[in-house]
Amino acid sequence: MLKGSSFEQYSDDTAWHNLFRTQVVERVNELLFKPLFDETMGAPNASTRTLIGMFALKEGFGWSDNELFEQCRFNLLARCALGLFNINDSLPAQSTYYLFRKRIHEYQKQNNIDIIEQVFQQITSGQALDYQVSGRSIRMDSKLIGSNIAWCTRYEIVHDTLGLFCNALKDSTYKKLKIKLRSQIKEIIETESRKIVYRLNREEVQRKLQSLGLLIYKLLSIVKEKDNPYYKILMRVYQEQFSVNGYQVGLRPKEEIKSDSIQSPHDTDCAYRNKDGQQVKGYSANVTETCDKGKLNLIVDVQVSPANTPDVEFFQEAVSKTEQVLNHKPEDIHADGAFQSPENVQYCQNDEINHYFTGIQGVAGRYDLSISEDTLLVTDTLTGLILPVHKAKSGKWAIKNEQGQYRYFSQNEIKACQLRKQIAAMPIEKRNKRNNVEATIFQLSYFTRNNKTRYRGLFQTKMWAILRCIWINLKRIYAYVEPICQRTFKIRATMTKKSALCTNFADFYITNQIINLYYTFFDFFESYYFNIRFRKIYLL
Secondary structure, three states: OOOHHHHHHHHOOOOHHHHHHHHOHHHOOHHHHHHHOOOOOOOOOOOHHHHHHHHHHHHHHOOOHHHHHHHHHHEHHHHHHOOOOOOOOOOOOHHHHHHHHHHHHHHHHHHOOOHHHHHHHHHHHHHHHHOOOOOOEEEEEEEEEEOOOOOOOHHHHHHHHHHHHHHOOOHHHHHHOOHHHHHHHHHHHHOOHHHHHHHOOHHHHHHHHHHHHHHHHHHHHHOOHHHOOOHHHHHHHHHHHEEEEOOEEEEOOHHHOOOOOOOOOOOOOOEEEEEOOEEEEEEEEEEEEEOOOOOOOOEEEEEEEEOOOOOHHHHHHHHHHHHHHHOOOOOEEEEOHHHOOHHHHHHHHHOOOEEEEOOOOOOOOOEEEEEEOOEEEEEEOOOOOEEOOEEOOOOOEEEEOOOOOEEEEOHHHHHHHHHHHHHHOOOHHHHHHOOOHHHHHHHHOOOOEOOEOOOOOHHHHHHHHHHHHHHHHHHHHHHHOOOOOHHHHHHHHHHHHHHHOOOOHHHHHHHHHHHHHHHHHHHHHHHHHHEHHHHHHHHO
């Protein structure tokens, strides 16, 4: 039914919606989802390709679930992207959409197999093969992502977990409890933890927390695990926050609480981390991408772990999964100092991979160390003096410091000093090659609010990160192939050239305003042509 330029844009193979269908939806292997459906239940009542495409569109555009279904019902481009070419082609029901997501989660939890990650690897591998992505050079970086939970104090964590446990008590179990325990449970359920924290001072909160520990001890000894879904969570909170000495339940010192302790009963997977003053209760997302000059570069690996996971633990797995996607090992790896460790350096040397770390963990020492003709030269960087050195019986080198005490240098310290010198002498083009990955990190977290996702739990957060990376790869392919409309490309090139030739700020500002105005009109007409609901509202 479309005519003229509308039909040309709709049927253009290089348009985003057609690229999304051919490069994402059609690459999904539906056999991967076969274990989710047994023989008695039968096949799903909707295409799993369509459902995965809806997942990716939702995270790509940052839509809510309601916006996703509205766009997929009335936006012709979104429907075409999913392979729904006819206006009467049915869209999967919302119940099917949510049940499919739930089954993926349960399968991953039971079998420790992430199907969404397998889909991402398969899609990316096909894209890399089609567009001849080299992948000889890769780079990686990580970012802390907050979980969609409130920032809870220690008391609030214990109180809210206990409240969920008490709400889930069966009536038969509740009636067996003593009257005093019932009144305590009723007070927990009816009182908000935040109000108690605001109302009481620190000493009163500590006493209140102590009494909660005793109440939890009594309930856990009475209620059985099979009778309450929050039994394990409450047990974990109790073990992390309290200690038992004989018959006395005591509050653990704050210093003994680990970073991987429960931060909220609504998200038991997330962890706490303070990174350079940035305090996060959530996860750490690590992204690995190719970085070959003059070629299409794609994200080849996404990892998500609790926030207290150090970056060095992502390194080797990222390289291994990159090899699975590209079918060959990378030759160069670019990363910052957080990924540098003796184990990772040795890993690169064993596989004959050139590693370019832009830093090294820890603070540089006061003394500059260098080996010359089997002799260690020690230079005091504060005074510039070369200090006399002798070899100790232990095999270490030693000097006398200003206080007359011996200062010993191990082989690891000498190697670390030499490594710092190599990093400082690294060519600027090698050093800057890693920096561009931060643009990818920015795009990954583009739709987060206050650096928080919309999701809770490790699985949901990782699924969000993978789907965002699928969309980022699509946009890179879209920018790599021909533009949607050659006229649009020419106008953009002309206006950009005029913008570059502006001699003052006023001309530069006006020219860029014209460019923005042009894209505003372009977005308007695209919505008018292809979004049925938008056109209806406009005509009214």
